[in-house]
Amino acid sequence: EKQGFRHFMLKEIYEQPGVVRTCLEAYLDQDWHAGQNSETSPIHLNLSPTLTENLENIQILACGTSWHAALVGKYLLEQLVGIPTSVQYASEFRYAPAPITPHTLTIGVTQSGETADTLAALDLEKRRRGNLETKFQPHLLGITNRPESTLGQMVDEVIDTHAGIEIGVAATKTFIAQLIGFYCLSLDLAYQRKTLSEERIEEILDNLRYLPAQIELILESQERYIEELAHDFAETQDFIFVGRGINFPIALEGALKLKEISYIHAEGYPAGEMKHGPIALLDNKVPVVSIAMPGCVYEKVLSNAQEAKARDARLIGVTAMNDTEANDTFDNLLPVPEVEELISPLVTVIPLQLLSYHIAARRGLDVDQPRNLAKSVTVE
Ligand code: M6R
Numbered sequence: 001e002k003q004g005f006r007h008f009m010l011k012e013i014y015e016q017p018g019v020v021r022t023c024l025e026a027y028l029d030q031d032w033h034a035g036q037n038s039e040t041s042p043i044h045l046n047l048s049p050t051l052t053e054n055l056e057n058i059q060i061l062a063c064g065t066s067w068h069a070a071l072v073g074k075y076l077l078e079q080l081v082g083i084p085t086s087v088q089y090a091s092e093f094r095y096a097p098a099p100i101t102p103h104t105l106t107i108g109v110t111q112s113g114e115t116a117d118t119l120a121a122l123d124l125e126k127r128r129r130g131n132l133e134t135k136f137q138p139h140l141l142g143i144t145n146r147p148e149s150t151l152g153q154m155v156d157e158v159i160d161t162h163a164g165i166e167i168g169v170a171a172t173k174t175f176i177a178q179l180i181g182f183y184c185l186s187l188d189l190a191y192q193r194k195t196l197s198e199e200r201i202e203e204i205l206d207n208l209r210y211l212p213a214q215i216e217l218i219l220e221s222q223e224r225y226i227e228e229l230a231h232d233f234a235e236t237q238d239f240i241f242v243g244r245g246i247n248f249p250i251a252l253e254g255a256l257k258l259k260e261i262s263y264i265h266a267e268g269y270p271a272g273e274m275k276h277g278p279i280a281l282l283d284n285k286v287p288v289v290s291i292a293m294p295g296c297v298y299e300k301v302l303s304n305a306q307e308a309k310a311r312d313a314r315l316i317g318v319t320a321m322n323d324t325e326a327n328d329t330f331d332n333l334l335p336v337p338e339v340e341e342l343i344s345p346l347v348t349v350i351p352l353q354l355l356s357y358h359i360a361a362r363r364g365l366d367v368d369q370p371r372n373l374a375k376s377v378t379v380e
Contacts, residue, residue, distance in 0.1 A: 006361065007168065007357070007361070007367045007368050008166075008167040008168040008368045009168035009170050009172060009261070009357055009367050009368055010357055010367075011168075012166055012167070012168050012172045012173045013172050013173070013219070013350070013353050013354065013357065014219060015164075015173050016172065016173050016176050016215050016219075016350070017211075017212035017213070017215045017216045017219075018212070019161075019162065019163045019164070019173045019176060019177050019180075020176060020177070020180055020208075020211050020212050020215065020346070021212045022162045023161055023162045023163070023177055023180040023181070023184075024180065024208060024209060024211075026160070026162055027043050027044055027045060027184045028042060028043060028044075028184075028205060028208075028209075029041075029042045029043070029044055032202075033202065034197070034198035034199045034201065034202040035198055035199070041188050041191045041192060042187070042191065042201060042202070042205060043184050043187055043188040043191065043205075045159060045184060045185065045188050047141070047157055047159075047188075048156075048157065050139070051105060051139050051141060051156060051157055052105070052188075052189060052192065054103045055083060055103055055104075055105055055189075056083070056084075056101070056102060056103040056104065057083065057084050057085070057086075057101045057102075057103065057104040057105070058074075058077055058083050058084070058085040058086075058104065058105045058106075058107060059085070059086045059087075059088060059098060059101075059104060059105075059106050059107070060073060060074065060085065060086070060087045060088070060106075060107045060108075060109060061088050061089075061090045061093055061106065061107070061108050061109070061118055061121040061122060061125075062087070062089075062090060062108065062109040062110060062118060063089060063090050063091060063110070063115055063117055063118055063377070064171070064256065065111075065171040065174075065175050065253060065256060065257075066109040066110050066111060066115075066118070066171070066175075066178060067087065067089060067109070068175070068249045068250075068252050068253040068256070069109055069143075069175055069178035069179055069181075069182065069249075070087045070107070070109050070182075071087050071248070071249035071252070072179055072182060072246060072249045072250075072345050073085070073087075073107070073109075073179075073182035073185070073186070074086070074087050075245070075246045075249075076182055076183060076185075076186035076246075076342075077182075077185075077186050077189070079342075080186045080187070080189075080190045080195060080196060080342075081186055081189045081190050081193060081195050082193075082195050083189070086098060088121070089117075090108075090115070090117040090118040090120070090121035090122075091117040091121075091380075093121040093124070094117060094120045094121045094124055097121075097124060097125070097128070100128065100129060100132070100136055102135040102136055103135055104136075104139070105139045105140075105141060106122065106125050106138065106139065106140050106141070107140075107141045107142070107143060108121070108122045108140065108141070108142050108143070108144075108151055108154075108155060109142075109143045109144070109178055110142070110143075110144055110149075110151055111144060111145055111146070111161075111163070111166060111171055111174035111175075111178065112144075112146060112149065112375065112376035113142070113144045113145075113146040113147075113148075113149020113150060113151035113152055114146075114149055114150055114151070114376045114378050115376065115377050115378070116377060116378050116379055116380050117377070117380065118151070119150055119151060119154060120380070122140060122151070122154055122155065123154065125138055125140065126138045126140060126154070139156060140154065140155040140156050140157075141155055141156065141157055141158070141159065142154070142155040142157070142158040142159070143158075143159045143161060143178055143181045143182070143185075144158060144159075144160070144161065145160065145161045145162065145163035145164060145165075145166070145174050145177055146165075147160045159181045159184065159185060161174065161177035161178055161180065161181045162177060163176075163177035166375075167368065167375070168367065168368045169260070169261075169368060169369055169370055169373050169374070169375050170257055170260055170261050170353075170356070170357075170367070170370070172257075172353050175253065175349065176215075176346060176349065179345060179346055180208075180346075183204075183208060187201055187204060187205065204342065204343070207339060207340060207342075207343050208343065208346075210339075211339075211343070211346055211347070214336075214337040214339065214347055215346070215347065215350055217337055218336050218337070218347060218350045218351060219350065219354075221335075222334065222335070222336075222350075222351055222354060223354055226334065226351060226354045226355050226358055227354075227358045229316075229332060229355070229358075230355065230358035230359045230361075230362045231362060233264075233287065233359050233362075234359070234362045234363055236264060236285070236287060236359075237264060237265060237285070238264070238265045238266070238267075238281065238285070238286045239255065239258055239264055239265070239266040239267075239286070239287055239288075239289065240255075240266070240267055240268075240269065240274075240278065240281070240282070240286060240287070240288045240289070240308075240313075241254040241255045241258075241266060241267070241268040241269070241288075241289045241290075241291075241352070242268070242269050242270070242271035242274060242288060242289070242290050242291070242301070242304060242305075242308075243268070243270070243271060243290070243291035243301070243348075244270055244271045244272060244291075244297040244300060244301055244304075245295070245296065245297045245341070246341060246342065246344065246345055247291040247293060247297075247344060247345055247348055248268075248270045249345065250291055250345045250348050250349050250352065251268035251269065251270070251271075251289075251291060252268035253268070253349055253352065254266075254268060254289060254291075254349070254352035254355070254356070255267050255268035256268070257352060257353060257356040258352075258355070258356040258359065258360075260370050260373060261356055261357070261360040261365060261367050261370050262356055262359045262360040262363055262365060263363075263365070263370075263371070264359065271290065271297075271300065271301050271304035271305070272300065272304060274304060274307065274308065275304075275307065279307065279308070279311065282308055282311035282312070282313045283311060283312055283313070284312040284313065284314065286313055287313065287314040287315075287316060288305070288308045288313045288314070288315050288316070289316045289317075289318065289334075289352070289355070290304070290305045290308070290315060290316070290317050290318070290330070291317075291318045291344075291348050292305065292317050292318065292319050292323075292326060292329075292330075293318070293319065293320055293336075293338075293339075293341060293344040293348060294320050294323070294338060294341065295340070295341025295344065296341065297341075302325075302326075302329055305317065305329050305330070306329060309329070314331050314332075315329065315330045315331050315332075316330060316331065316332045316333075316334060317329065317330035317332070317333050317334065318334045318335075318336060318348045318351055318352070319333055319334070319335055319336070320335065320336065320337070320338035320339075321335040321336065321337055321338060322338055323335075323338070334351035334352075334355070336348060336350065336351060
C-alpha cells in the first residue's frame with residue numbers, strides 16, 4: 001500500500017526516520033554511559049567473539065547501492081577502528097578474488113539477500129578458505145534487512161538492519177539502514193579494541209540518536225523546494241555529483257539513483273579527481289551537485305566547486321543549514337542540518353534521493369519499476 005504517496009519510492013524515503021529509529025533501538029543500550037566501567041559494549045550486535053577477535057582484515061562484497069554503503073563502511077572501519085578494509089564488487093571478486101589474508105572477516109551486504117553475484121562471491125570465499133589452517137578460516141557476516149534470505153543461511157551471522165521489505169526498485173530506506181548497520185559494527189569494534197574513548201563513542205551515539213528528527217526536518221523543509229527545482233532538469237542530459245571523504249560514496253549514490261530512475265546520464269566523482277579528466281565535460285548544460293558539509297574536506301570541496309563554476313556549470317550544493325558562506329558559491333542549495341562530518345552521509349543522501357525522485361516523476365517515468373531493472377538481481 002502506498003498510503004497516499006504517489007510512488008513506493010517516495011513512501012520509502014519518508015519511512016527513513018522510522019527505520020533509523022528502529023535499527024538504533026534494536027542495537028543501542030539506552031542505559032550505557034561512558035566511564036561507568038560497565039565492561040559491556042553500548043552496542044548489542046551479539047556477534048560471537050570468534051567473528052571479531054584477532055581480526056586483521058575486513059573485505060566487503062556487494063553490488064550497486066549496497067556497494068556504496070560498503071564504501072561508507074570502509075571509511076568507518078578504517079578511520080574509527082583502524083582495520084584495513086577492502087570493498088569489492090561481488091561480480092568482479094567472483095572471477096578475480098583478492099589474495100587470501102589471515103584473520104579476515106568477509107562481509108556480504110545485500111538488502112534482498114538474494115543477489116546472485118554477492119551470494120556467489122561469498123560462496124567462493126567460504127569454499128576456498130574452508131580447508132585451510134585456522135587463521136585463514138572463513139568468517140562471514142551478512143548485513144541485510146532480510147535475515148531469512150539465502151544470504152542469511154549462508155553466513156555465520158547477520159546484522160539485521162530492520163528496514164523491512166522495500167518495494168521501489170531504487171534502494172532508499174534499505175541503504176540508510178545498511179549505513180546504520182556499519183555505524184553499529186564500527187562503534188562496537190572501536191569499543192572492543194579501545195580505538196575510541198568511551199566519551200567519544202557516547203558522543204557519536206548521541207549524534208546518531210538525533211538523526212530521525214533531523215531526517216524528518218529535511219523531508220519537511222526541503223521536499224517542496226526540490227520538487228520545484230526538479231522542473232529545471234526535466235530536459236537535462238548529464239549530471240555530475242561530487243563529494244570527498246565519507247561523502248564520496250554519497251556522490252556515487254546520488255548519481256546511481258538519478259540514472260536508474262530518470263535515465264539521465266550521471267556520474268559521481270571524488271571532487272579532487274575532477275581536474276584529472278571529468279572537468280572537460282563541464283559547461284552550462286551539465287549541473288554539478290556538490291556535497292559540501294563542514295569537516296576536514298569542506299574548504300577543498302568548495303574550491304573544487306569554484307573550479308566547476310568557472311566552467312559555467314550550474315552548481316547545486318548539499319550544505320549545512322547555517323552555512324552562509326555556501327550561498328556565494330552555489331546557484332542552488334539543498335540544506336541539511338549541521339551534523340558532524342562522521343554522521344553526515346546519513347543526512348546528505350536524503351536530498352539526493354528526493355532530487356532523483358522528483359526529476360524522474362517530473363519526466364513522467366515509472367519511478368518504482370524503471371526499465372531494464374529488477375528489485376532483486378537473482379541472475380548473473
Ligand atoms: O539486494 P542488493 O542490495 O544486493 O541489490 C544490489 C543492487 O542490485 C541494488 O542496490 C541496485 O543497485 C539498486 N536498484 C539501487 O537502487
